[in-house]
Amino acid sequence: MFIPTVPTPDEILDKSFSRAKKAANKVRTSKIPRHQKAKKTEEARIKTACQVTKDTLNNLLEKTPQVESMHMFYQDYIDVMVGVDQLKKSLGALNWAVGVISKFENEYVFKVRRTRPENAANIRKAAFGRISSVINQIDDDLDFLNYVKGKLRNMPTIDFEAITVVIAGFPNVGKSTILRQITPAEPKVADYPFTTHGIQIGHFEKRWKKYQIIDTPGLLDRPVRDMNNIELRAMVALEHLADVILYIFDASENSGYPLDAQMRLYEEIGHLFDTPIISVFNKMDLVENNKYLEKYISKMDKYLMISASKGSGVQLIIKELEVIENLSKS
Ligand SMILES: Nc1nc2c(ncn2[C@@H]2O[C@H](COP(=O)(O)OP(=O)(O)OP(=O)(O)O)[C@@H](O)[C@H]2O)c(=O)[nH]1
Ligand SMILES: [Mg+2]
Known part of the structure:
Protein backbone atom coordinates (compact mmCIF):
# COMPACT_ATOMS: atom_id res chain seq x y z
CA MET A 1 0.00 0.00 0.00
CA LEU A 152 2.43 -1.77 5.10
CA ARG A 153 5.30 -1.03 2.77
CA ASN A 154 5.71 -4.70 1.96
CA MET A 155 2.06 -5.57 1.88
CA PRO A 156 1.73 -8.51 -0.51
CA THR A 157 0.19 -7.91 -3.91
CA ILE A 158 -2.38 -10.59 -4.53
CA ASP A 159 -3.46 -11.76 -7.96
CA PHE A 160 -7.14 -12.45 -7.43
CA GLU A 161 -7.44 -14.16 -10.83
CA ALA A 162 -4.87 -16.90 -10.20
CA ILE A 163 -5.52 -20.27 -8.55
CA THR A 164 -4.25 -19.65 -5.06
CA VAL A 165 -2.48 -22.28 -3.02
CA VAL A 166 -1.66 -21.46 0.60
CA ILE A 167 1.18 -23.44 2.22
CA ALA A 168 0.56 -23.96 5.91
CA GLY A 169 2.01 -26.00 8.72
CA PHE A 170 4.10 -25.91 11.87
CA PRO A 171 7.25 -23.77 12.03
CA ASN A 172 10.39 -25.16 10.42
CA VAL A 173 8.69 -28.00 8.52
CA GLY A 174 9.95 -26.81 5.10
CA LYS A 175 7.17 -24.54 3.83
CA SER A 176 9.49 -21.90 2.37
CA THR A 177 11.72 -24.60 0.88
CA ILE A 178 8.69 -25.91 -1.02
CA LEU A 179 7.81 -22.44 -2.30
CA ARG A 180 11.38 -22.12 -3.60
CA GLN A 181 11.17 -25.47 -5.29
CA ILE A 182 7.92 -24.94 -7.13
CA THR A 183 8.27 -21.27 -8.08
CA PRO A 184 11.14 -18.87 -8.77
CA ALA A 185 10.41 -17.01 -5.50
CA GLU A 186 13.23 -16.78 -3.00
CA PRO A 187 11.82 -16.70 0.51
CA LYS A 188 14.13 -17.00 3.49
CA VAL A 189 14.84 -20.55 4.54
CA ALA A 190 16.56 -21.26 7.83
CA ASP A 191 17.03 -24.05 10.27
CA TYR A 192 15.09 -22.43 13.03
CA PRO A 193 11.38 -21.91 13.58
CA PHE A 194 9.45 -18.76 12.69
CA THR A 195 11.81 -17.71 9.91
CA THR A 196 8.93 -16.48 7.79
CA HIS A 197 7.18 -13.49 9.38
CA GLY A 198 5.17 -12.18 6.50
CA ILE A 199 3.41 -13.61 3.52
CA GLN A 200 5.62 -14.64 0.60
CA ILE A 201 4.24 -15.22 -2.86
CA GLY A 202 5.52 -17.14 -5.85
CA HIS A 203 3.88 -17.73 -9.20
CA PHE A 204 3.99 -20.38 -11.89
CA GLU A 205 2.00 -21.33 -14.95
CA LYS A 206 0.98 -24.80 -16.02
CA ARG A 207 -1.18 -25.56 -19.02
CA TRP A 208 -2.12 -21.90 -19.42
CA LYS A 209 -3.32 -21.65 -15.87
CA LYS A 210 -1.80 -19.22 -13.44
CA TYR A 211 -1.01 -20.47 -9.99
CA GLN A 212 -0.10 -18.28 -7.06
CA ILE A 213 1.62 -20.01 -4.17
CA ILE A 214 1.54 -18.30 -0.80
CA ASP A 215 4.02 -19.20 1.89
CA THR A 216 2.91 -18.30 5.40
CA PRO A 217 4.45 -18.09 8.86
CA GLY A 218 4.43 -21.27 10.95
CA LEU A 219 1.37 -22.06 13.04
CA LEU A 220 1.12 -23.92 16.34
CA ASP A 221 -1.79 -26.05 17.44
CA ARG A 222 -3.43 -23.47 19.62
CA PRO A 223 -6.75 -21.63 19.52
CA VAL A 224 -6.99 -18.70 17.13
CA ARG A 225 -7.51 -16.30 20.04
CA ASP A 226 -4.09 -17.24 21.44
CA MET A 227 -2.25 -16.72 18.17
CA ASN A 228 0.20 -13.86 17.84
CA ASN A 229 0.08 -11.33 15.02
CA ILE A 230 2.56 -13.25 12.90
CA GLU A 231 0.51 -16.44 13.06
CA LEU A 232 -2.65 -14.45 12.32
CA ARG A 233 -1.16 -13.36 8.98
CA ALA A 234 -1.17 -17.03 8.00
CA MET A 235 -4.77 -17.40 9.15
CA VAL A 236 -5.87 -14.34 7.17
CA ALA A 237 -4.35 -15.82 4.01
CA LEU A 238 -6.00 -19.19 4.65
CA GLU A 239 -9.36 -17.61 5.28
CA HIS A 240 -9.54 -15.20 2.37
CA LEU A 241 -7.23 -16.46 -0.34
CA ALA A 242 -6.84 -20.23 -0.39
CA ASP A 243 -8.42 -22.21 -3.23
CA VAL A 244 -6.27 -25.12 -2.06
CA ILE A 245 -4.33 -25.60 1.16
CA LEU A 246 -0.99 -27.38 1.07
CA TYR A 247 -0.53 -28.68 4.59
CA ILE A 248 3.06 -29.64 5.31
CA PHE A 249 4.08 -32.16 7.95
CA ASP A 250 7.67 -32.64 9.03
CA ALA A 251 7.58 -36.43 8.92
CA SER A 252 11.01 -36.62 10.59
CA GLU A 253 9.95 -34.50 13.57
CA ASN A 254 13.40 -33.00 13.09
CA SER A 255 11.99 -29.50 13.42
CA GLY A 256 11.23 -30.31 17.04
CA TYR A 257 7.46 -30.61 16.83
CA PRO A 258 5.81 -34.00 17.39
CA LEU A 259 3.57 -35.38 14.69
CA ASP A 260 0.67 -35.59 17.15
CA ALA A 261 0.69 -31.79 17.47
CA GLN A 262 1.12 -31.33 13.71
CA MET A 263 -1.86 -33.64 13.22
CA ARG A 264 -4.02 -31.64 15.65
CA LEU A 265 -3.36 -28.45 13.68
CA TYR A 266 -4.10 -30.29 10.43
CA GLU A 267 -7.47 -31.38 11.78
CA GLU A 268 -8.20 -27.92 13.16
CA ILE A 269 -7.53 -26.33 9.77
CA GLY A 270 -9.80 -28.93 8.18
CA HIS A 271 -12.58 -27.89 10.55
CA LEU A 272 -12.05 -24.17 10.16
CA PHE A 273 -11.80 -23.91 6.38
CA ASP A 274 -13.99 -25.37 3.72
CA THR A 275 -11.09 -25.72 1.30
CA PRO A 276 -9.46 -28.82 -0.24
CA ILE A 277 -6.30 -29.78 1.62
CA ILE A 278 -3.32 -31.63 0.15
CA SER A 279 -1.37 -33.43 2.90
CA VAL A 280 2.36 -33.43 2.31
CA PHE A 281 4.85 -35.35 4.44
CA ASN A 282 8.17 -33.59 4.02
CA LYS A 283 11.77 -34.39 5.04
CA MET A 284 11.29 -38.03 4.05
CA ASP A 285 15.05 -38.25 3.44
CA LEU A 286 15.48 -38.22 7.22
CA VAL A 287 13.00 -41.01 7.76
CA GLU A 288 14.50 -44.50 7.70
CA ASN A 289 11.47 -46.52 8.56
CA ASN A 290 8.10 -44.91 8.02
CA LYS A 291 6.05 -47.45 9.95
CA TYR A 292 5.19 -44.90 12.66
CA LEU A 293 3.56 -42.70 10.03
CA GLU A 294 0.82 -45.31 9.48
CA LYS A 295 -1.14 -43.96 12.42
CA TYR A 296 -1.48 -40.56 10.71
CA ILE A 297 -1.69 -41.64 7.12
CA SER A 298 -4.49 -44.11 7.80
CA LYS A 299 -6.83 -41.18 8.45
CA MET A 300 -6.21 -39.64 5.03
CA ASP A 301 -7.58 -40.43 1.60
CA LYS A 302 -4.52 -39.12 -0.06
CA TYR A 303 -1.10 -37.82 0.91
CA LEU A 304 2.25 -37.10 -0.68
CA MET A 305 5.71 -37.97 0.60
CA ILE A 306 8.49 -35.67 -0.46
CA SER A 307 11.86 -34.26 0.40
CA ALA A 308 11.70 -30.61 -0.50
CA SER A 309 15.33 -29.69 0.11
CA LYS A 310 16.37 -32.55 -2.18
CA GLY A 311 13.77 -31.56 -4.73
CA SER A 312 12.22 -35.00 -4.72
CA GLY A 313 8.47 -35.28 -4.94
CA VAL A 314 7.95 -31.64 -5.73
CA GLN A 315 6.49 -32.51 -9.13
CA LEU A 316 3.90 -34.63 -7.30
CA ILE A 317 2.61 -31.46 -5.66
CA ILE A 318 2.15 -29.72 -8.99
CA LYS A 319 0.39 -32.78 -10.43
CA GLU A 320 -1.93 -32.95 -7.45
CA LEU A 321 -2.75 -29.26 -7.79
CA GLU A 322 -3.81 -29.87 -11.37
CA VAL A 323 -5.99 -32.80 -10.33
CA ILE A 324 -7.76 -30.75 -7.66
CA GLU A 325 -8.17 -27.80 -9.99
CA ASN A 326 -9.78 -30.04 -12.62
CA LEU A 327 -12.07 -31.64 -10.03
CA SER A 328 -13.28 -28.26 -8.85
CA LYS A 329 -14.19 -27.31 -12.42
CA SER A 330 -16.11 -30.50 -13.17
N1 LIG B 1 16.62 -32.91 5.52
C1 LIG B 1 15.68 -32.07 5.04
N2 LIG B 1 15.66 -30.80 5.46
C2 LIG B 1 14.71 -29.98 4.95
C3 LIG B 1 13.77 -30.44 4.00
N3 LIG B 1 12.96 -29.39 3.67
C4 LIG B 1 13.38 -28.35 4.39
N4 LIG B 1 14.43 -28.69 5.16
C5 LIG B 1 15.19 -27.83 6.09
O1 LIG B 1 14.35 -27.47 7.17
C6 LIG B 1 14.68 -26.16 7.64
C7 LIG B 1 13.44 -25.30 7.66
O2 LIG B 1 13.00 -25.04 6.32
P1 LIG B 1 12.09 -23.81 5.94
O3 LIG B 1 11.72 -23.99 4.50
O4 LIG B 1 12.71 -22.52 6.35
O5 LIG B 1 10.85 -24.11 6.89
P2 LIG B 1 9.51 -23.22 7.11
O6 LIG B 1 8.42 -24.20 7.33
O7 LIG B 1 9.37 -22.24 6.03
O8 LIG B 1 9.88 -22.52 8.49
P3 LIG B 1 9.19 -21.17 9.14
O9 LIG B 1 9.19 -20.11 8.09
O10 LIG B 1 10.11 -20.88 10.26
O11 LIG B 1 7.84 -21.59 9.60
C8 LIG B 1 15.75 -25.64 6.70
O12 LIG B 1 17.00 -25.85 7.29
C9 LIG B 1 15.59 -26.51 5.47
O13 LIG B 1 16.78 -26.63 4.72
C10 LIG B 1 13.83 -31.80 3.57
O14 LIG B 1 13.06 -32.29 2.75
N5 LIG B 1 14.81 -32.56 4.14
MG1 LIG C 1 9.23 -20.17 6.12
Whole structure:
Protein backbone atom coordinates (compact mmCIF):
# COMPACT_ATOMS: atom_id res chain seq x y z
CA MET A 1 0.00 0.00 0.00
CA PHE A 2 1.42 3.35 -0.98
CA ILE A 3 1.15 6.12 1.58
CA PRO A 4 3.01 9.33 0.74
CA THR A 5 5.71 10.60 3.09
CA VAL A 6 4.08 11.70 6.30
CA PRO A 7 5.40 15.06 7.50
CA THR A 8 5.74 16.06 11.16
CA PRO A 9 3.68 18.98 12.53
CA ASP A 10 6.76 21.21 12.35
CA GLU A 11 7.35 20.31 8.72
CA ILE A 12 3.73 21.03 7.82
CA LEU A 13 3.80 24.39 9.62
CA ASP A 14 7.20 25.44 8.27
CA LYS A 15 6.08 24.78 4.73
CA SER A 16 2.75 26.58 5.15
CA PHE A 17 4.18 29.64 6.88
CA SER A 18 7.10 30.07 4.51
CA ARG A 19 4.81 29.78 1.48
CA ALA A 20 2.51 32.30 3.15
CA LYS A 21 5.40 34.69 3.57
CA LYS A 22 6.27 34.45 -0.11
CA ALA A 23 2.65 35.10 -1.07
CA ALA A 24 2.62 38.15 1.21
CA ASN A 25 5.82 39.51 -0.36
CA LYS A 26 4.22 39.32 -3.76
CA VAL A 27 1.31 41.44 -2.59
CA ARG A 28 3.60 43.91 -0.82
CA THR A 29 5.59 44.55 -4.01
CA SER A 30 2.54 44.73 -6.25
CA LYS A 31 0.83 47.84 -7.51
CA ILE A 32 -2.03 48.23 -5.10
CA PRO A 33 -2.78 51.46 -3.25
CA ARG A 34 -0.47 51.95 -0.29
CA HIS A 35 -3.24 52.29 2.28
CA GLN A 36 -4.61 48.85 1.35
CA LYS A 37 -1.29 47.06 1.44
CA ALA A 38 -1.09 46.07 5.10
CA LYS A 39 -4.48 44.42 5.08
CA LYS A 40 -4.11 42.76 1.67
CA THR A 41 -0.70 41.40 2.67
CA GLU A 42 -1.98 39.79 5.86
CA GLU A 43 -5.04 38.47 4.11
CA ALA A 44 -2.87 36.72 1.51
CA ARG A 45 -0.68 35.36 4.26
CA ILE A 46 -3.61 33.82 6.16
CA LYS A 47 -5.20 32.39 3.02
CA THR A 48 -1.99 30.82 1.78
CA ALA A 49 -1.08 29.33 5.16
CA CYS A 50 -4.53 27.74 5.43
CA GLN A 51 -4.53 26.50 1.84
CA VAL A 52 -1.09 24.93 2.00
CA THR A 53 -1.86 23.23 5.31
CA LYS A 54 -5.12 21.83 3.95
CA ASP A 55 -3.48 20.69 0.70
CA THR A 56 -0.82 18.79 2.63
CA LEU A 57 -3.40 16.99 4.76
CA ASN A 58 -5.76 16.36 1.83
CA ASN A 59 -2.95 14.86 -0.16
CA LEU A 60 -2.27 12.40 2.65
CA LEU A 61 -5.96 11.57 2.90
CA GLU A 62 -6.43 11.06 -0.83
CA LYS A 63 -3.38 8.89 -1.25
CA THR A 64 -4.15 6.60 1.68
CA PRO A 65 -6.32 3.82 0.26
CA GLN A 66 -9.81 3.48 1.71
CA VAL A 67 -9.72 0.35 3.82
CA GLU A 68 -13.48 -0.31 3.50
CA SER A 69 -13.31 -0.60 -0.27
CA MET A 70 -10.46 -3.13 -0.22
CA HIS A 71 -10.71 -6.91 -0.56
CA MET A 72 -11.42 -8.63 2.78
CA PHE A 73 -7.94 -10.13 2.74
CA TYR A 74 -6.38 -6.66 2.77
CA GLN A 75 -8.82 -5.40 5.40
CA ASP A 76 -7.92 -8.23 7.76
CA TYR A 77 -4.25 -7.98 6.88
CA ILE A 78 -4.18 -4.27 7.69
CA ASP A 79 -6.10 -4.96 10.87
CA VAL A 80 -3.58 -7.57 11.98
CA MET A 81 -0.63 -5.36 11.02
CA VAL A 82 -1.67 -1.97 12.42
CA GLY A 83 -5.31 -2.02 13.57
CA VAL A 84 -8.05 -0.72 11.28
CA ASP A 85 -9.82 1.21 14.07
CA GLN A 86 -6.73 3.21 14.90
CA LEU A 87 -6.12 3.86 11.19
CA LYS A 88 -9.66 5.17 10.75
CA LYS A 89 -9.35 7.29 13.87
CA SER A 90 -6.14 8.90 12.62
CA LEU A 91 -7.54 9.61 9.17
CA GLY A 92 -10.62 11.06 10.92
CA ALA A 93 -8.35 13.38 12.90
CA LEU A 94 -6.76 14.67 9.68
CA ASN A 95 -10.20 15.30 8.22
CA TRP A 96 -11.18 17.16 11.35
CA ALA A 97 -8.09 19.38 11.06
CA VAL A 98 -8.91 20.21 7.42
CA GLY A 99 -12.43 21.28 8.45
CA VAL A 100 -11.25 23.43 11.36
CA ILE A 101 -8.63 25.17 9.24
CA SER A 102 -11.23 25.97 6.58
CA LYS A 103 -13.26 27.69 9.27
CA PHE A 104 -10.21 29.66 10.48
CA GLU A 105 -9.59 30.81 6.94
CA ASN A 106 -13.06 32.34 6.63
CA GLU A 107 -13.08 33.71 10.16
CA TYR A 108 -9.68 35.43 10.06
CA VAL A 109 -9.92 36.75 6.51
CA PHE A 110 -13.20 38.35 7.54
CA LYS A 111 -11.59 39.85 10.65
CA VAL A 112 -8.63 41.28 8.71
CA ARG A 113 -10.92 42.89 6.18
CA ARG A 114 -12.87 44.66 8.91
CA THR A 115 -10.00 45.83 11.06
CA ARG A 116 -7.78 48.91 10.99
CA PRO A 117 -4.55 48.43 8.97
CA GLU A 118 -2.27 48.65 12.03
CA ASN A 119 -4.16 45.74 13.63
CA ALA A 120 -3.95 43.37 10.63
CA ALA A 121 -0.65 41.77 11.62
CA ASN A 122 -1.98 40.85 15.07
CA ILE A 123 -4.96 39.11 13.55
CA ARG A 124 -2.71 37.14 11.23
CA LYS A 125 -0.54 36.14 14.22
CA ALA A 126 -3.61 34.92 16.08
CA ALA A 127 -4.64 32.87 13.01
CA PHE A 128 -1.18 31.30 12.78
CA GLY A 129 -1.30 30.45 16.49
CA ARG A 130 -4.54 28.56 16.04
CA ILE A 131 -3.34 26.72 12.92
CA SER A 132 -0.25 25.62 14.86
CA SER A 133 -2.32 24.42 17.74
CA VAL A 134 -4.59 22.30 15.49
CA ILE A 135 -1.66 20.73 13.67
CA ASN A 136 0.11 19.98 16.93
CA GLN A 137 -3.04 18.28 18.16
CA ILE A 138 -2.81 15.72 15.34
CA ASP A 139 0.83 14.94 16.09
CA ASP A 140 0.06 11.40 17.32
CA ASP A 141 -2.10 10.71 14.29
CA LEU A 142 0.60 11.80 11.85
CA ASP A 143 3.04 9.68 13.80
CA PHE A 144 0.71 6.69 13.55
CA LEU A 145 0.30 7.15 9.78
CA ASN A 146 4.04 7.14 9.46
CA TYR A 147 4.15 3.86 11.39
CA VAL A 148 1.43 2.48 9.08
CA LYS A 149 3.48 3.52 6.07
CA GLY A 150 6.43 1.50 7.33
CA LYS A 151 4.35 -1.51 8.36
CA LEU A 152 2.43 -1.77 5.10
CA ARG A 153 5.30 -1.03 2.77
CA ASN A 154 5.71 -4.70 1.96
CA MET A 155 2.06 -5.57 1.88
CA PRO A 156 1.73 -8.51 -0.51
CA THR A 157 0.19 -7.91 -3.91
CA ILE A 158 -2.38 -10.59 -4.53
CA ASP A 159 -3.46 -11.76 -7.96
CA PHE A 160 -7.14 -12.45 -7.43
CA GLU A 161 -7.44 -14.16 -10.83
CA ALA A 162 -4.87 -16.90 -10.20
CA ILE A 163 -5.52 -20.27 -8.55
CA THR A 164 -4.25 -19.65 -5.06
CA VAL A 165 -2.48 -22.28 -3.02
CA VAL A 166 -1.66 -21.46 0.60
CA ILE A 167 1.18 -23.44 2.22
CA ALA A 168 0.56 -23.96 5.91
CA GLY A 169 2.01 -26.00 8.72
CA PHE A 170 4.10 -25.91 11.87
CA PRO A 171 7.25 -23.77 12.03
CA ASN A 172 10.39 -25.16 10.42
CA VAL A 173 8.69 -28.00 8.52
CA GLY A 174 9.95 -26.81 5.10
CA LYS A 175 7.17 -24.54 3.83
CA SER A 176 9.49 -21.90 2.37
CA THR A 177 11.72 -24.60 0.88
CA ILE A 178 8.69 -25.91 -1.02
CA LEU A 179 7.81 -22.44 -2.30
CA ARG A 180 11.38 -22.12 -3.60
CA GLN A 181 11.17 -25.47 -5.29
CA ILE A 182 7.92 -24.94 -7.13
CA THR A 183 8.27 -21.27 -8.08
CA PRO A 184 11.14 -18.87 -8.77
CA ALA A 185 10.41 -17.01 -5.50
CA GLU A 186 13.23 -16.78 -3.00
CA PRO A 187 11.82 -16.70 0.51
CA LYS A 188 14.13 -17.00 3.49
CA VAL A 189 14.84 -20.55 4.54
CA ALA A 190 16.56 -21.26 7.83
CA ASP A 191 17.03 -24.05 10.27
CA TYR A 192 15.09 -22.43 13.03
CA PRO A 193 11.38 -21.91 13.58
CA PHE A 194 9.45 -18.76 12.69
CA THR A 195 11.81 -17.71 9.91
CA THR A 196 8.93 -16.48 7.79
CA HIS A 197 7.18 -13.49 9.38
CA GLY A 198 5.17 -12.18 6.50
CA ILE A 199 3.41 -13.61 3.52
CA GLN A 200 5.62 -14.64 0.60
CA ILE A 201 4.24 -15.22 -2.86
CA GLY A 202 5.52 -17.14 -5.85
CA HIS A 203 3.88 -17.73 -9.20
CA PHE A 204 3.99 -20.38 -11.89
CA GLU A 205 2.00 -21.33 -14.95
CA LYS A 206 0.98 -24.80 -16.02
CA ARG A 207 -1.18 -25.56 -19.02
CA TRP A 208 -2.12 -21.90 -19.42
CA LYS A 209 -3.32 -21.65 -15.87
CA LYS A 210 -1.80 -19.22 -13.44
CA TYR A 211 -1.01 -20.47 -9.99
CA GLN A 212 -0.10 -18.28 -7.06
CA ILE A 213 1.62 -20.01 -4.17
CA ILE A 214 1.54 -18.30 -0.80
CA ASP A 215 4.02 -19.20 1.89
CA THR A 216 2.91 -18.30 5.40
CA PRO A 217 4.45 -18.09 8.86
CA GLY A 218 4.43 -21.27 10.95
CA LEU A 219 1.37 -22.06 13.04
CA LEU A 220 1.12 -23.92 16.34
CA ASP A 221 -1.79 -26.05 17.44
CA ARG A 222 -3.43 -23.47 19.62
CA PRO A 223 -6.75 -21.63 19.52
CA VAL A 224 -6.99 -18.70 17.13
CA ARG A 225 -7.51 -16.30 20.04
CA ASP A 226 -4.09 -17.24 21.44
CA MET A 227 -2.25 -16.72 18.17
CA ASN A 228 0.20 -13.86 17.84
CA ASN A 229 0.08 -11.33 15.02
CA ILE A 230 2.56 -13.25 12.90
CA GLU A 231 0.51 -16.44 13.06
CA LEU A 232 -2.65 -14.45 12.32
CA ARG A 233 -1.16 -13.36 8.98
CA ALA A 234 -1.17 -17.03 8.00
CA MET A 235 -4.77 -17.40 9.15
CA VAL A 236 -5.87 -14.34 7.17
CA ALA A 237 -4.35 -15.82 4.01
CA LEU A 238 -6.00 -19.19 4.65
CA GLU A 239 -9.36 -17.61 5.28
CA HIS A 240 -9.54 -15.20 2.37
CA LEU A 241 -7.23 -16.46 -0.34
CA ALA A 242 -6.84 -20.23 -0.39
CA ASP A 243 -8.42 -22.21 -3.23
CA VAL A 244 -6.27 -25.12 -2.06
CA ILE A 245 -4.33 -25.60 1.16
CA LEU A 246 -0.99 -27.38 1.07
CA TYR A 247 -0.53 -28.68 4.59
CA ILE A 248 3.06 -29.64 5.31
CA PHE A 249 4.08 -32.16 7.95
CA ASP A 250 7.67 -32.64 9.03
CA ALA A 251 7.58 -36.43 8.92
CA SER A 252 11.01 -36.62 10.59
CA GLU A 253 9.95 -34.50 13.57
CA ASN A 254 13.40 -33.00 13.09
CA SER A 255 11.99 -29.50 13.42
CA GLY A 256 11.23 -30.31 17.04
CA TYR A 257 7.46 -30.61 16.83
CA PRO A 258 5.81 -34.00 17.39
CA LEU A 259 3.57 -35.38 14.69
CA ASP A 260 0.67 -35.59 17.15
CA ALA A 261 0.69 -31.79 17.47
CA GLN A 262 1.12 -31.33 13.71
CA MET A 263 -1.86 -33.64 13.22
CA ARG A 264 -4.02 -31.64 15.65
CA LEU A 265 -3.36 -28.45 13.68
CA TYR A 266 -4.10 -30.29 10.43
CA GLU A 267 -7.47 -31.38 11.78
CA GLU A 268 -8.20 -27.92 13.16
CA ILE A 269 -7.53 -26.33 9.77
CA GLY A 270 -9.80 -28.93 8.18
CA HIS A 271 -12.58 -27.89 10.55
CA LEU A 272 -12.05 -24.17 10.16
CA PHE A 273 -11.80 -23.91 6.38
CA ASP A 274 -13.99 -25.37 3.72
CA THR A 275 -11.09 -25.72 1.30
CA PRO A 276 -9.46 -28.82 -0.24
CA ILE A 277 -6.30 -29.78 1.62
CA ILE A 278 -3.32 -31.63 0.15
CA SER A 279 -1.37 -33.43 2.90
CA VAL A 280 2.36 -33.43 2.31
CA PHE A 281 4.85 -35.35 4.44
CA ASN A 282 8.17 -33.59 4.02
CA LYS A 283 11.77 -34.39 5.04
CA MET A 284 11.29 -38.03 4.05
CA ASP A 285 15.05 -38.25 3.44
CA LEU A 286 15.48 -38.22 7.22
CA VAL A 287 13.00 -41.01 7.76
CA GLU A 288 14.50 -44.50 7.70
CA ASN A 289 11.47 -46.52 8.56
CA ASN A 290 8.10 -44.91 8.02
CA LYS A 291 6.05 -47.45 9.95
CA TYR A 292 5.19 -44.90 12.66
CA LEU A 293 3.56 -42.70 10.03
CA GLU A 294 0.82 -45.31 9.48
CA LYS A 295 -1.14 -43.96 12.42
CA TYR A 296 -1.48 -40.56 10.71
CA ILE A 297 -1.69 -41.64 7.12
CA SER A 298 -4.49 -44.11 7.80
CA LYS A 299 -6.83 -41.18 8.45
CA MET A 300 -6.21 -39.64 5.03
CA ASP A 301 -7.58 -40.43 1.60
CA LYS A 302 -4.52 -39.12 -0.06
CA TYR A 303 -1.10 -37.82 0.91
CA LEU A 304 2.25 -37.10 -0.68
CA MET A 305 5.71 -37.97 0.60
CA ILE A 306 8.49 -35.67 -0.46
CA SER A 307 11.86 -34.26 0.40
CA ALA A 308 11.70 -30.61 -0.50
CA SER A 309 15.33 -29.69 0.11
CA LYS A 310 16.37 -32.55 -2.18
CA GLY A 311 13.77 -31.56 -4.73
CA SER A 312 12.22 -35.00 -4.72
CA GLY A 313 8.47 -35.28 -4.94
CA VAL A 314 7.95 -31.64 -5.73
CA GLN A 315 6.49 -32.51 -9.13
CA LEU A 316 3.90 -34.63 -7.30
CA ILE A 317 2.61 -31.46 -5.66
CA ILE A 318 2.15 -29.72 -8.99
CA LYS A 319 0.39 -32.78 -10.43
CA GLU A 320 -1.93 -32.95 -7.45
CA LEU A 321 -2.75 -29.26 -7.79
CA GLU A 322 -3.81 -29.87 -11.37
CA VAL A 323 -5.99 -32.80 -10.33
CA ILE A 324 -7.76 -30.75 -7.66
CA GLU A 325 -8.17 -27.80 -9.99
CA ASN A 326 -9.78 -30.04 -12.62
CA LEU A 327 -12.07 -31.64 -10.03
CA SER A 328 -13.28 -28.26 -8.85
CA LYS A 329 -14.19 -27.31 -12.42
CA SER A 330 -16.11 -30.50 -13.17
N1 LIG B 1 16.62 -32.91 5.52
C1 LIG B 1 15.68 -32.07 5.04
N2 LIG B 1 15.66 -30.80 5.46
C2 LIG B 1 14.71 -29.98 4.95
C3 LIG B 1 13.77 -30.44 4.00
N3 LIG B 1 12.96 -29.39 3.67
C4 LIG B 1 13.38 -28.35 4.39
N4 LIG B 1 14.43 -28.69 5.16
C5 LIG B 1 15.19 -27.83 6.09
O1 LIG B 1 14.35 -27.47 7.17
C6 LIG B 1 14.68 -26.16 7.64
C7 LIG B 1 13.44 -25.30 7.66
O2 LIG B 1 13.00 -25.04 6.32
P1 LIG B 1 12.09 -23.81 5.94
O3 LIG B 1 11.72 -23.99 4.50
O4 LIG B 1 12.71 -22.52 6.35
O5 LIG B 1 10.85 -24.11 6.89
P2 LIG B 1 9.51 -23.22 7.11
O6 LIG B 1 8.42 -24.20 7.33
O7 LIG B 1 9.37 -22.24 6.03
O8 LIG B 1 9.88 -22.52 8.49
P3 LIG B 1 9.19 -21.17 9.14
O9 LIG B 1 9.19 -20.11 8.09
O10 LIG B 1 10.11 -20.88 10.26
O11 LIG B 1 7.84 -21.59 9.60
C8 LIG B 1 15.75 -25.64 6.70
O12 LIG B 1 17.00 -25.85 7.29
C9 LIG B 1 15.59 -26.51 5.47
O13 LIG B 1 16.78 -26.63 4.72
C10 LIG B 1 13.83 -31.80 3.57
O14 LIG B 1 13.06 -32.29 2.75
N5 LIG B 1 14.81 -32.56 4.14
MG1 LIG C 1 9.23 -20.17 6.12
